[in-house]
Amino acid sequence: xxxxxxxxxxxxxxxxxxxxxxxxxxxxxGSIPMASxxxxxxxxxxxxxxxxxxxxxxNLANYVSDVLPKEGKIAVTAKGCDSRNLVxxxxxxxxxxxxxxxxxxxxxxxxxxRKIAALFEDEITDFIEDGDTLTIVSxxxxxxxxxxxxxxxxxxxxxxxxxxxxxxxxxxxxxEQSLDQPFADVxxxxxxxxxxxxxxxxxxxxxxxxxxxxxxxxxxxxxxTCFVDESSPQWVGKGQDKTDINTFHFLRAFHxxxxxxxxxxxxxxxxxxxxxRDFTRKLNKDALELFGWEAGLDMEKRPPLDVYxxxxxxxxxx
Amino acid sequence: xxxxxxxxMGVERDRLHFSWISSAEATKFVDVVKEISDKVRALDTDKxxxxxxxK
Numbered sequence: 001x002x003x004x005x006x007x008x009x010x011x012x013x014x015x016x017x018x019x020x021x022x023x024x025x026x027x028x029x030g031s032i033p034m035a036s037x038x039x040x041x042x043x044x045x046x047x048x049x050x051x052x053x054x055x056x057x058x059n060l061a062n063y064v065s066d067v068l069p070k071e072g073k074i075a076v077t078a079k080g081c082d083s084r085n086l087v088x089x090x091x092x093x094x095x096x097x098x099x100x101x102x103x104x105x106x107x108x109x110x111x112x113x114r115k116i117a118a119l120f121e122d123e124i125t126d127f128i129e130d131g132d133t134l135t136i137v138s139x140x141x142x143x144x145x146x147x148x149x150x151x152x153x154x155x156x157x158x159x160x161x162x163x164x165x166x167x168x169x170x171x172x173x174x175x176e177q178s179l180d181q182p183f184a185d186v187x188x189x190x191x192x193x194x195x196x197x198x199x200x201x202x203x204x205x206x207x208x209x210x211x212x213x214x215x216x217x218x219x220x221x222x223x224x225t226c227f228v229d230e231s232s233p234q235w236v237g238k239g240q241d242k243t244d245i246n247t248f249h250f251l252r253a254f255h256x257x258x259x260x261x262x263x264x265x266x267x268x269x270x271x272x273x274x275x276x277r278d279f280t281r282k283l284n285k286d287a288l289e290l291f292g293w294e295a296g297l298d299m300e301k302r303p304p305l306d307v308y309x310x311x312x313x314x315x316x317x318x
Numbered sequence: 319x320x321x322x323x324x325x326x327m328g329v330e331r332d333r334l335h336f337s338w339i340s341s342a343e344a345t346k347f348v349d350v351v352k353e354i355s356d357k358v359r360a361l362d363t364d365k366x367x368x369x370x371x372x373k
Contacts, residue, residue, distance in 0.1 A: 190326060198328025198366065243369040250327065257319050282326045286319045305319070316321055317336045318350060 004105060004171040005052045008077055011103055011168055013044040021075040021101050025063050027056040033127040033136075034113050040067045040074075052077065052170075053129045054147055057110040059265040061085030062219035064095055073099055077170070079107035081263035083163035084296025085219040088259055091299060094222060104166030106174040109147070109155030110264070114273050116150050119143055154264035154277060157182055164297055183285045189278065200278075201246070207272040208245045210238070214276050215252055217269035220259050227251060253279030258287045258305045261296045329366055332357040 012024045027050065028039035034055045040063070041047055060082045068074060078086060083104060089095045116136055117124065126137035132147045159182070162173040181187070189197055212228065215221045227235045228248055236251070237244035253276070260280045267277055287293045290313050291304035304312075325331045335357075337350045 186326075194325075194328045194330065196328070197326060201327050237369070241369060243367060246327075246367060250323070254320060254323060257323075279323070279327075282323055283319060286322050290319065317338055318353070 005050065007170045008052055008103060008105065009047045009050055011170065012041065012050060012075060013047045015075050015101060016042070016044045016047065021073045022069045023067055024050070024075040024077070024103075025060050025067065026050040026077045027052060027058075027060075033124050034111075034116065038063050050077075052105060054109065054111045054134065055113065055127065057113075057152065057264060057268040058217060059085055059219050059263040061089055062217060062265065064089060064100070064219075065222060068095060068099060073101050075101040075103055077103045077105055078163050078166065079105050080158065080160040080162055080164070081107075081261050083165050084160060084261040085263060087165055087296040087299055088261065088303075089219065091296075091301075091303065092259075097299070102163065102166045102168075104163030104169045106162045106169070106171050107155075107158075108161065108174055109151040109158065110268075111147060111150045112152040113268075116145070119145070152264050152267070153185070153275075154262045154267070157185075158262070160261075160294075160297070165299070183281065185278070186281050186285045189282075201249075202242065204274060204278055205245050205249050205276075206242075208240070208249070208274060209272060210240060210245065210248065211271060213269040213271060214266035214274075217265040218256070219263070219265070220256050221252075227255075249276065249279055252276075253283060256280050257283045258291070258293060258303045259295050260284055261294075330361050330364070332361060333364075 008026065012026070015021045016024065022042065024041045026039055026041060027036045029051055030037045036051060036053065036055045038058055038060055039049060041050060060076050060078065064074065064076060064086070076082065076086065083102060086100065086102060090097055111134065119136070120138045120141070122138045122140050124136055124138050128135040134145050134147050134150070136143050136145065157179060159177055159179065161176055163169070189200060192200065215226060236247045260283060262277065262280065262284055264277065267275055270276060287304060293304045295303065321331055321334045324334060335354045339347050339350060
């Protein structure tokens with residue numbers, strides 16, 4: 001991916017110099033290794049700050065509405081999932097196609113930072129990516145790992161690595177994966193009996209501190225006032241009562257029904273390491289099975305829960 | 319999909335009902351409510367989404 005960052009920087013510098021876009025949203029190095037953060041670059045001198053590597057796990061579509069100027073365009077570097085969320089944004093009228101210049105970045109997956117951190121007892125001081133080989137350094141040791149061994153789960157099951165919409169591509173498209181069992185994780189939970197399923201989700205969310213990082217990192221969550229922040233009426237309690245935690249996670253997930261692209265930003269952002277995708281994955285599976293729908297692939301189609309069709313499944317209505 | 323997610327989380331499917339009843343269909347309304355009540359009563363008492371205010 002090192003080669004494509006040069007191309008990204010060249011494209012961005014050119015766009016900014018010619019005034020084609022006012023800002024570029026991309027990734028920059030974080031303050032510690034593996035903590036790439038989103039950045040909005042406005043001058044071509046700052047273009048050198050842009051990076052793209054296997055730690056750019058957040059979803060940049062999330063930041064588009066925040067930095068959108070009243071007039072003119074912004075450029076966004078978009079992995080497969082980011083591009084699908086840009087499509088979702090456009091379908092939901094959050095941004096229009098002519099306000100965006102999309103720099104497509106084919107993606108071979110992002111790393112699971114917790115998995116890497118678990119290999120070390122001390123703090124990681126350096127992270128070097130060279131193709132599929134990652135070299136991770138701490139004061140105690142230096143570890144070489146293969147990127148595909150430490151990929152995030154959503155990247156391992158990703159079937160849309162190439163951007164679905166773009167103005168320019170920063171590299172040649174990569175080969176898409178085909179999976180025999182795309183929803184093995186959902187099936188695993190579904191195979192349990194009801195009490196075990198409930199116990200699984202209780203165990204999953206028991207450490208939730210209600211920080212809402214999952215919501216904030218999610219490009220789908222753009223409501224001006226989120227249901228959890230409403231006080232009149234107060235839909236859900238604010239504390240760590242387990243009923244409130246259950247309500248929050250259930251409703252947060254359901255608000256993503258038929259819209260989630262499984263980008264993994266929610267899990268990436270969670271400070272407690274909760275795999276909140278266990279909720280949304282079930283919805284994605286149902287959207288695919290009931291409506292043949294994967295979010296963010298087609299600008300012309302309305303999301304399944306947004307539109308009526310005579311062949312919608314309706315056997316749940318008595 | 320909502321019912322499916324609830325079921326996936328371990329909440330019994332019979333706790334959620336959807337029905338389409340016209341304001342002129344009083345008898346259907348009564349029948350549906352009866353059916354729902356019976357189905358929910360048949361399940362064990364459940365406190366999954368009930369907040370414990372005694373703490």
